């Protein structure tokens with residue numbers, strides 16, 4: 294259905310299910326594997342026997358992937374690898390007042406990746422999380438997905454390429470809780486990343502009290518800003534494409550062209566999804582609405598996408614001009630694990646930076662008297678006499 298007013302708040306929000314998910318998380322925390330088995334029966338109607346895929350099962354499934362699809366994965370793997378390698382920050386250092394200081398980057402040691410799978414399968418998401426984790430040097434990468442029978446052959450092949458330590462057949466909030474707290478069968482990790490529905494994201498939010506998370510990456514969102522230079526068929530197809538993720542997707546067109554809008558409306562008229570389509574007077578006005586929404590994907594199908602991009606304040610990922618947003622989903626290089634629900638106001642998509650941490654180092658070779666005196670004075674001012682003394686005894 295076409296709607297002409299964009300809702301102020303997201304209609305589907307992980308905050309709506311925090312209470313029910315808190316109870317799921319607690320059950321897994323207290324009862325481990327047994328709770329996972331019960332919850333999987335309750336929510337997915339599956340009698341779960343083995344919680345993880347064995348090495349043999351993964352090998353067997355991977356062998357079923359055709360050469361053609363293996364090559365496709367290999368091509369995308371190299372493309373994503375290049376993007377994340379480009380972003381890998383250097384170790385930096387400097388000095389002042391006789392102090393040498395700097396940063397060494399260390400990988401997070403254990404990471405759990407959630408790959409959604411309730412309605413569709415997402416081997417591409419395993420690549421999007423696994424490649425930056427591997428480049429960052431994460432020692433043990435685990436992953437979980439709600440596939441209760443055999444593992445998808447493409448995922449199995451990707452598991453092998455990434456050197457996944459263990460793969461679990463667990464979905465929803467129970468998978469997140471299991472990786473956060475550990476169970477008899479599931480390894481506890483230091484950080485959990487990955488997209489999913491509101492139950493999955495609510496669980497990540499809850500367990501972030503104890504483990505790192507990458508943010509909130511819930512139901513897909515696409516805002517297209519288009520002027521009269523845009524092609525209505527492409528605009529409509531981009532909106533329909535993200536609508537494939539399901540009814541929870543947020544699909545928005547903001548355009549300065551009434552002519553484009555009526556053509557796009559015509560093309561969308563028979564689809565089951567809701568589309569929010571608004572006409573504005575200028576691209577600046579469109580940007581104001583989009584920034585307020587802070588969408589996941591932002592597509593700038595306008596005459597000057599580069600100068601328009603400079604004016605954007607909030608978005609997870611921007612595609613310029615004729616670039617299909619679906620290429621970010623698959624093969625362009627930048628990650629498709631992107632913030633939703635307004636979280637692009639304060640963070641971006643996954644990069645290698647989500648898997649490394651900066652540790653500072655300090656070496657006082659020959660500090661100036663001025664710096665030492667100033668430090669001791671502030672320690673005394675705070676009432677920490679011994680802090681001051683521990684500095685003073687070295688440089689008197």
Ligand SMILES: NC(=O)c1ccc[n+]([C@@H]2O[C@H](COP(=O)([O-])OP(=O)(O)OC[C@H]3O[C@@H](n4cnc5c(N)ncnc54)[C@H](O)[C@@H]3O)[C@@H](O)[C@H]2O)c1
Pocket residue numbers: 336337408409410411412413415418439463464465466488489490491492493509510511512513538539541542589629630631632633
């Ligand atoms: N933002 C991103 O970066 C990004 C990327 C890819 C996909 N996505 C989104 O991920 C989502 C995938 O959702 P999905 O549902 O297909 O798969 P999912 O794997 O996220 O969730 C499926 C699980 O949800 C649990 N569940 C379902 N109903 C429940 C209920 N009533 N109570 C408790 N638990 C329940 C079940 O255990 C099930 O296994 C889509 O909305 C898609 O748009 C987002």
Ligand SMILES: N[C@H](CO)Cc1c[nH]c[nH+]1
Pocket residue numbers: 415417418512513514535589622629630631
């Ligand atoms: N559009 C999704 C991010 O919201 C990513 C995706 C994966 N596969 C297809 N699309």
Ligand SMILES: [Zn+2]
Pocket residue numbers: 513534535538619622
């Ligand atoms: Zn998509």
